[in-house]
Amino acid sequence: MKALKQNMFVISAPQILLLMMLVASSEAVFEKIHVTVGNDIPGETINIHCYSTEDNLGSHDLAYGANFSWDFRVNVWGSTKFWCDITTKHGSGNYGVYTKHVAVYCNGVFQWLVKEKGPCLIMTELGNNLYCQDWKNPPSLL
Numbered sequence: 493m494k495a496l497k498q499n500m501f502v503i504s505a506p507q508i509l510l511l512m513m514l515v516a517s518s519e520a521v522f523e524k525i526h527v528t529v530g531n532d533i534p535g536e537t538i539n540i541h542c543y544s545t546e547d548n549l550g551s552h553d554l555a556y557g558a559n560f561s562w563d564f565r566v567n568v569w570g571s572t573k574f575w576c577d578i579t580t581k582h583g584s585g586n587y588g589v590y591t592k593h594v595a596v597y598c599n600g601v602f603q604w605l606v607k608e609k610g611p612c613l614i615m616t617e618l619g620n621n622l623y624c625q626d627w628k629n630p631p632s633l634l
């Protein structure tokens with residue numbers, strides 16, 4: 493009985509290795525992400541509504557030059573995604589502002605600029621070049 497109790501505190505090398513791997517991977521998946529969506533259409537107010545499967549950030553009007561920003565940590569499964577519905581006089585659409593696809597272009601900070609032709613991401617990992625997408629929907633007639 494006494495020997496068994498002492499054995500419970502013995503940690504084997506494979507267990508230490510597993511523990512180290514868990515600590516290393518959790519630091520990667522819990523990386524803090526900062527997203528900013530800015531209105532870069534002079535003289536116009538746009539509307540954005542951003543959300544993930546867990547968070548709804550609400551509807552916001554942004555004057556020219558204004559930003560909407562938020563921070564989050566990617567979930568344990570690394571599956572966190574944020575989308576924004578963006579509405580302007582020039583067009584509108586729903587865009588993935590943080591997904592695994594765009595994560596490779598930036599290092600934790602995702603700065604989107606909404607332009608007349610559509611939303612653009614500043615690719616901080618690629619010399620700050622812009623990754624731009626066209627509007628998915630034409631301007632509303634209303």
Ligand SMILES: *[C@@H]1O[C@H](CO)[C@@H](O)[C@H](O)[C@H]1NC(C)=O
Nearest residue numbers: 528530556557558559560603
């Ligand atoms: C919006 O964000 C950009 C880039 O971070 C910054 O240069 C600009 O000053 C911000 N605008 C406001 C009104 O805070």
